[in-house]
Amino acid sequence: MKLGIFTDSHYSSQEVTCGNRYNSRSLEKIKTAYAFFESQKCDLVVCLGDLIDKEASHEKEVANLKKVTDVINQSPIKTVCLMGNHDAFAFTKAEFYEILGDCKPKNVKAKEKTLLFLDACYFKNGNHYLPGDTDWTDTFYPHIDDLKKQLDAANGEVYVFVHQNIDPNIREDHRLYNAAEINGILQKCGKVKAVYQGHYHPGMESKHGNIEYKTFTAMCENENAHFILNI
Ligand SMILES: [Fe+2]
Structure with a gap:
């Protein structure tokens, strides 16, 4: 895949x-990324989050997300965001995916592979972030029983995708509050091949046990920060 x-x-x-975040240039960079993904005949595009940034008005944030959605929808390749x-910070989860349409993460079960997408936009008290009420240093994944069930049911190799970090080598302020617990579950499961963040x-690139952890560089700070993964 x-x-x-x-x-x-x-x-x-x-x-x-x-x-060092060149926000306004990212729409062109996203177009360039999709042209590349199409030339490489990708099966799926994954955006690992922070697609957009805040504006002075919510109308402008909606307009920006619609512009990005147009780029995504023009591609024949399905996207998960x-x-x-x-x-x-700008959108409720419902509004974000209402505008993005088909991009809402659903776990993918391909032949001998399972792709799991985790939403860690939660405070450690278990409440989901809300518009204007987020904290990049307070991040958490509360659905531990669900995760264990999904890992038990997973076919073959498992690949985990999450915006925030569970790689122990990454600064603690970027990591999930319960990263150690999640890593323990992923390691114990024995099926997980990689975590992408x-x-x-x-x-960052790390390896812990048999799991590869890869954190991709930010598009807004770099040129050509779009990547191909063969899994
Ligand atoms: Fe970011």
Whole structure:
């Protein structure tokens, strides 16, 4: 299975934020990424979150997300888009996927492979982020029993996708509050081959036990930050 991957595009009308995030350029970069994914005949595109960034008005945020959705919908390749903390700052989960349409993560069961998509846009108290009420340093995945059930039921190799980080090598402020517990479950399961993440913009590659952890570099801070994964 060939996947096209990008993350942390942070698209908005701002030319630059935080000194090195070139927000407004990301729409063109997303178009370039899809042209590349199509040329490489990818089976699926995965956006690992932080697709968009905040604006002064919600109308403008909606307009920006619609522009990105148009690019996604023009492609013959299906896209799955995880919600990042910046998406959650601007949109409820319901509105985000209402605009993005077909991109809501549903676990993919292909021949001898299972792709699991985890939404970690939760505070450690178990509440989901809401517009204007998020914290990039307080992130959590509350559905532990669900995760165990999905791993038990998974066919063959398992690949996990999450916006925030569970790689123990990544700075603690970027990691899920319960990353250690989740890693223990993934390691014990024995089926998990890799964990793919965004959120930590410089990116990272690690290996713990038999699991490869890969954090992709942020599109908004880099040129050509779109990737192909053969799994
Ligand atoms: Fe980000």
